Amino acid sequence: MKRNLYKICFVLFLLSLATSCKKEDPLNVDFSKYNVDDPVANTELDAWLKATFLDEYNIDVVYRYNRFLHGDDKDVAAVKVDKVQPQMQTVLEGFILxxxxxxxxxxxxxxxxxxxxLFGSGAYNTDNSYTLGTASGGRNITLYDLNNFDLxxxxxxxRKLRTIHHEFTHILNQxxxxxxxFQLITKSTYNATxxxxxxxxxxxxxxVTPYSTSQPGEDFAETTAHLLVEGQAWFDAWANGSTTEGKAALKAKEASVVNYFTVNLGINFRALQQEVQKIVRNNYKYSTTLFPYWVGQNLYxxxxxxxxxxxxxxxxxxxxxxxxxxxxxxxxxxxxxxxKYHLDYIQFRFESTTALTVRAAFSNATTQYFGDYTFTYTINPTTGVVTFTKATQGTGTTYNNAAIFATSFTNTIQAxxxxxxxxxxxxxxxxxxxNFNSTAGFSVSGTPTNYFYGVLGQTL
Known part of the structure; x- marks a missing residue:
């Protein structure tokens, strides 16, 4: 019995030695390579985010997945790393600057x-909608659905810029x-569903959107975001296509937004709109913010x-x-x-998407007259390429007036x-x-310094 006890003790002693040796062996494994979402700020992306946002604006950009930042009731995917810098560059150019x-x-x-x-997927809701962004406490903006972002x-x-401006408007309202x-303009038609x-x-x-109908705060944020990002031409076209009452409401909301920024915040809203539009038009070539698109739509x-x-x-x-x-x-x-007739102005009258009248308004001391010259035109709404062609003159008083100065017109404006x-x-x-929203024109292809422009109107 005693011998068996010695054997047991000896075996336990050997096992303890073996165990002690294992504890002391170096664990030569680099776990960081198993964690593709390394939290150490040591990548080029992290350095760019730090220099561009944290150092300059004290903004922390969180793109590594954290389930506690989107709520327990939603399943949300992480953002793809290659989407982070393009999205945040857009935040910088189209919002912050x-x-x-x-x-x-x-x-x-x-x-x-x-x-x-930043999250990669949308945050889906029980009513079959999904959230593109949220603002919290005036200090946080969460953006979703970034894996579909395409520069x-x-x-x-x-769409992303509208979301950002929408959420920031909520922060300003706080x-x-x-x-x-603003809250009274369409008070009776707000609809939670x-x-x-x-x-x-x-x-x-x-x-401006169905989501705007949910409540006044969302309506104000949506109206602001669309005026800034979609631009004035889009907003005017949207209003023009509404009912008489709807157009009046939209224009009243626009006036309220402009006044809020100008008076309440001390920010020139039209100047802000201009800066955002410069980026959207020039950097991102967003088609529905470009003048050729709206000529093709016959808005102007x-x-x-x-x-x-x-x-x-x-x-x-x-x-x-x-x-x-x-x-x-x-x-x-x-x-x-x-x-002593005086040339008051020349007006380009876009009768349709192909028919153009060039009108010369001239006057003597008491009366103004019109002289009309008939043209056709073509326009590529994507490239902006335009050609003007003289067409057969119409008949009537304004065309008879035009005939008086036809030779000079042919050798100057028509030429x-x-x-x-x-x-x-x-x-x-x-x-x-x-004047940013009210002027546009035409430059000679290949010679941008040879151009003319005018003040736009939306009615003939």
Missing amino acids: PYRTVAGATFIKKTVPKQFV TNGTTIS LVPMPVD WTTVSDATARSMGY KTMTVNLEDVLYTNYPVSNDFATAYDTYKAAILAYSSTQ YLTGRTFIANWMPANINAD
Whole structure:
């Protein structure tokens, strides 16, 4: 019995030695290679995020998956790493820098949310909708569905930018409450079950999206985001396609948003809109923010050129067009020493997507007359390439008036317009915020310094 006890003790002793040796052996395994989401900030992406957002704006960008940042009631996928920098570059260019330019560095550094959380999929809700973004406590913006982000797709980019501006508007409303007058414009038609509302119904009632119909706060944020990202042309077209009551509501909401930013926040909303549009138009080539697209949609019915307007003193047209205009103007004046007709303006009247009337408005001391010249035009809504072709004149008083100065018109304005290709664009590029949404024109293809522009109108 004693011998057996010794054997047992000896075996246990050997086992203890073996166990002790295992504890002391070095564990030569690098666990970091098993963790593709290494939390150590040692990648090029982390360095860029730190330098661009954390150091400059005290913004922490969280892209490594954390289930506690999206709520326990949702299943959300992590964002793909290659989507992070393109998305955050868009945040910088299309959101932070426009506010910094217009409102100042102090404002944006103080009010910008200090945490951006990124997820790859949408956060799906029980009503079959899914969340694209949230704002929390004025300090956090969470963005979802980033795995579908495509930097070459203007529609995708605009959608994300709208989400960011929407959520930031909520943050601004937490700092300065949204105006009461906005909440009263369509007070009777807000609907918590917005997922059953169609785009057409929302539009007819004076909303930019079905989601806007859910409550005043979402309506205000959606209206702001669409004015900034989709642009004024889109907003005007949306309003024009509504009912009489719906259009009035949309324009009243626009006025309330502009006033809120200008008066309550001290931010020039039109200047902010201009800065955002520069990025969306020039960097991302978002088609529905471009002038050729809206010419193709026949949103703009007129473009009026009056080189005596102070606008052209500050933002002149090219010498070639100015010479043609002034020569034609001189011929009208020289026609009668007694009447001394004066060229008031030249107006391009887009009768349809192919028919154009070039109208010369001229007057004597008491009466203004119109002289109409018939053209056709073609436009590529994507590239902006435009051609003008003289067509057979119509009949009637305005065409008879035009015939009086036909020779001069043929040798000046008509000669400038025909036989060459133009590019339609918003211009001048450096125009001020007050006129940013109301001027556009045409430059000679291949010679962008040879151009003319005018003030846009939406009715004939």
